[in-house]
Amino acid sequence: MPALQAKTQGARIIPGLHGLRICFFVSDVYYFKERKKPTLVMFLAAFTSRSPREVSPDATLLSRLLQKDVSAFEQLYDRHSRLVYGLVLRILQHASTSEEVVQDVFLQLWRNAAQYDESRGPFVPWLCTMARNRALDHLRLKSERQRRREDLPEELPSIAVAPEYEKALDDQRRAERVRALVAALNPQQKRAIELAYFEGLSHSEIAATLKEPLGTVKSWIRNGLLRLKEGLQATT
């Protein structure tokens, strides 16, 4: 089943064409086997058999975004604004500044949709990375000169498509799973990871904040992340 999913995943960008191709293939096979003309039923069967998870809704919306489709943008905003705003608010702890950052993030998505490329990783992690980077920039950089630099579209690093855990769960179920796994971590591991992720602190800054040895902080962070990884892999 994962192999089939991986195969159909490749055609996500052009779901219409893909569906049509399957439809013609099925009707052709039917025609030659039964020596009958393909019926409308075959066409409908080919379309309805396509399960909703085969084509990522985000990929469809993103391809429409390239055509400057306003309703596609609205749907993407409705799907992800709560996650993005929650993340930015958790980092900045200030509602109106957070809304400013979220506005920047979504406007960049609208204006530079072509910049998002599936080969650079799945969409939600990409969007969250962009939001976190911008929020941390706000947190760290106070000078106007450095703020202006942020207006330029940024080049984000590649994020791996992790097939097993990416597709095993939908967004909602994965969010619940991640929260449960992090909540189950040793409180010190959890605290160290949160300081790094939401406050953008480095190993030595965390060690100073927690008044703990550097080596201890390093292993808390690494072991905590590895446990989260194992937990997500176990869900496949």
Next chain:
Amino acid sequence: MNNCDQFRELLEAYALGALDPEERAALEAHLATGCHDCARSVEEARWLVCQLAYTAPEATPSDMLKGRLMQTVRAEAQSHAEAKPQALPAKRYVPVWMWGLAAAMIVFMIVVTRNVRHLQDETREAEHLNAELMEGNHKLEKELAETKREAMIMMDPKSVKIMMPANGKQGAQLEAKWNAQLGVLVMGDKIPMPAPHHVLQLWLIPKDPKAKPMPSMMTWPDADGKFILLVSNPPDSMGNTKALAITEEPEGGSPGPTTTPIYVGGVS
């Protein structure tokens, strides 16, 4: 690989952005060497770090934020749509003049090809005409040269006159003039035509009784019975020749006389 093991411990912290500057610089230097395994592990670690976003409590932004965003987006979409139609007709317009140009070129090529062929035909005709003219000219020159030689033989006092009466026929007779340098000229008036497909051929009868008559030129009298035969290079000299004779021979001549000579004249 030992080298990689040393960096492996840093990959998660690197993806999290928690490495201190020295360690980050060392890992980035290693990644810059093109280590495929580590690069892939970093991408996986980034994905893992991204999952931490879910641990932030979800929050709903104000409706005003959405309102502001949608207003901006609609305005930009409209200006994008207005910019588009200008591009479309231009796109459609290009093929039209391209087709026109292509058609014009095809017509031009046809016209040129036809003209070239016409010119070639004319050139060929002109060449043909020229060749004919040249041939005619050559013939005239040759005739002129012959006439000149005939006149010279006639006028030259050194030419020897040889009377060639017809054998048994009254009236008609030929007269030959032999010039050692210019050749033999045989002339006559009211000479009867030979039988169809026959010619009158000149023979040189040698003084040596054992030698056979030597064949020479042949011709016909014209419609008025005028007969002129010029031999520029006779096969033998005057000294060795006893007589000149003319016989009627089949068209194309014969190596030896097949009929009794009609005209005979002794060389004195």
